[in-house]
Amino acid sequence: MAAAAQTQFSGPVTVFQERRLPETATPAGYVALIDAYDLAVPLPRTLSATGERHRIIEQDGWRIMTPRHAPHATLEGHLTFALKYEGLDLAVLKRLFVATGPDAIEALVREKPTGSYARRIWFLYEWLTGDRLDLPDATAGRYVPVVDPEQQYAPEGENAPRYRVRNNLPGTPDFCPLVYRTEALERFAALKLPQRAQDIVAAVPRDILARTAAFLLLKDSRSSYAIEGERPPQDRIQRWGRAIGEAGRRPLDGEELLRLQRIVIGDARFVKLGFRQEGGFVGEHDRETRMPLPDHISARHEDLQTLIDGMIAFDRGPAQSLDAVVAAAILAFGFVYIHPFEDGNGRIHRYLIHHVLAERGFNPPGVVFPVSSAILERIDEYRAVLESYSARLLPLVEWEPTESFNVRVLNDTGDFYRFFDATPHAEFLYACVQKTIEEDLPHETDFLRRYDRFRQDIEAFLDMSERTTDLLFRFLQQNEGRLSRRAREKEFAALTDEEAMRIEETYRASFGPE
Template identity: 70%
Template sequence: MERGQKNPFSGTVSVFHERRLPEEAIPAGYAALIDAYMLPVPLPRTLSAIGPRHKLYVADGWRLYTPRHAPEASLIGHLTFALRYEGLDLAVLKRLFRATGPDPIKAVVEAAPTGSYARRIWFLYEWLIGEHLDLPDATRGNYAPVLDPKQQWAVEGKPSPRHRVRNNLPGTPEFCPLIFRTEAIEAFIARDLAAEAREVLAEVPADLLARTAAFLLLKDSRSSFQIEGENPAQDRIRRWGQIIGEAGRHPIDRTELERLQRIVIGDARFVHLGLRQEGGFIGEHDRLSGAPLPDHISARHEDLPALIEGLERFDRDIAPGLHPVLAAASLAFGFVYIHPFEDGNGRLHRYLIHHVLAARGFNPPGLVFPVSAVILERIEAYRHVLESYSRRLLPLIDWRPSGRGNVEVLGDTGDFYRFFDATPHAEFLFACVAQTIDTDLPAETRFLRAYDGFKSRISGLVDMPDRTFDLLFRFLHQNGGTLSARARAKEFAALTEKEVEQIETIYADLRNSF
């Protein structure tokens, strides 16, 4: 900064970009950079500031540091602070590098050519912008990880000799969501959920396990339609269940996604199949004018081929190096934010969860975790997770009505779908998978054991075909263990009063297992 030039970094504030601070403080790191360079980016979920007291604490979406943490009020000062304390926010960094241009970044490296932060910044500039700075290759300095693995989940990575860093980013410049290490995620990973699932099923006989798997597959398929507010015919539910059962067998690319969309849609007379050829949004329309009222605006249709290629590369090259649930959260929620199709995105989003878990061997052989069924039970939490990013993104998208009840995005938004904080999504998905292991798998196997016991004892009283027995069980189950007067008078008029009493007693003995 030249003499006499005003320092662009703000002083003490109580409100920052409509977000109130717990007390008056000085924005630092990403907050300071966003403000100084007027970056049009979603604000990080947690911002940093330097407070007046010698107390470090987190409150109201802010992490307040002490005066001794205060960085130099400069580009390099706040960039170094961000990398040291806040991890990487690739969307912010890419917009920042575009705003600064190459010369200030080049000056940062030339001022500290062996410094690990300078070399990381140098690498990130070239990786994100796709242009080489006019600098000779580094010759000194220990290889530093680009992503701090103590802050965010990383892959093993490969060395970049030019910068003397190790590129351990869990993605590519085309698609790279990041996930912070949290106590919740650490605890789930420490449990080794895949091993727990195998233990739950270890003592289950093969025939019972096969029936459990078939039921859970059908349950997941039905739930995935119900999440979208649909109630399709049973044969369509079964067909989609068969597709879910094949998840993980084929790599994800544009051709495969379009094949799956055709299966999901079925009747495509009023739906364009394949990538969208216009804008897209999730929301409502004004009742009078028909104008769009978006809750989420999808990626521009011009960006879709590159974004889908990013998803493909992530699935092929990156996901194998991440924990399967982390990879599934990144891929699946990234897909649903992109929303590449006119219809079918929600079910394909949940299919991608199954795809990653199955392809990485996380599921017990032959079994699908009924993730959609758990999501249906936790639908409000699911919506909250989706909105954790959509609500921060929506105000930044410049759009206008297209005239057909749709939207036309006016600016460059592709990076908002490439780079997002997938931490809430990973925590949510881990909780769903844990519920299937803690509750759904044991409950279903317990139910089938009890059902078989009930059927065996009933067959000792009266002979009836399987279809009639299933009807008897449903009537009892729906009526709290009592056979209704209507059922006694019609479908089961042939039963004696004594037989009915005995059947109801047998059901009562096993009722707690149903």
């Protein structure tokens, strides 16, 4: 434990890395380790410290705990505090283990060979670094989960006898974002949204359900392009809609991602298809110099293969037993941060949401929830969620501009895309899914019922084609249930005043409040 004893941990502070504490307190857990070992990592969303008051304070992104929570000012003390109160932050742990080297961790385990935290730390060291410590296999101590399932979402896992722990990490060392259990996520899960969707669908006649499904599918496709600021031709929207409708039918692999990109792009004359062979970023260019102004820097192209392999392993393994929306958030937002393509990343990112939900049977067969439409309505919140991690990541990426006004990443950043806190993303996605089930799905089925009644009532006294009836409806809808002078004088000049009045009454009977 000699190496750990030489490390100096901070005393009470009022500011940590330009972030002011609610009161004077001593950094604890991950914050203390980041400071003591000078780790270049994204800061956890919630930082911990211990103060002098005997009550816990949560304010401004800090959790100030009581004196009795204060850990020993050692590597073992702060690591134990972190695992006990803060859950797993794999990016911090990976960089910490590189900084400490094996000797400090071996000493920590030898000092408490049967301790549950020591054995979890031992497992995490070998899992994250790929290096085997010079320690004999554990022979005592009950099996404990690596991820505390009361803190963070985790599958059942399987026993790792060397450490006498249960490896329930929701991923591999190539890709393993984590999601904390929060009150918001617990409330969403308690709603049993798949059953709600099934109940709505069960009450809908088959023909109306088929039309509802077609409309929602097209709505999602159109919205996904709109999020990117694009207005493609209708045939591209429909083609992408068909791809979304098939989500979950094919296993996810590299070839499937490439196939999806070809569908999304359509005209590839000015886009390099395939996985990037150079850097990438999201942002603008300086108008005068053309230098990059990144809001987000994508994963290095050298890291893409292992990251994609990790995502595929997650989808085929842990995603099958995690909460479906949580799994969809991990996969989809992990993909968009990695940004493996030159173009098409955003739409494929949202496709992956449908892929997981459909694969898990979350939505009724044949029905696609228009998640992209819900995202479009919350576009500012969506961007804030994306930036909740990008903003913390960007200062840690060292880069230089290339001759083609792209970015070249100069430091090792792979771990920052493998391991991140996807909790805000899961909460946001759950809210979007809830809206599609509780609002969009019943609204559209109700609309079609009303429209069918309107059309039947019109056809009872007027001989009109379906196309003309639809045009009539749109005029009424745009003018609050009345036919405008333009409509009466042009498209529907043949109507008598009595017929026009009856049409307006029919519209109000179908679409007025019930």
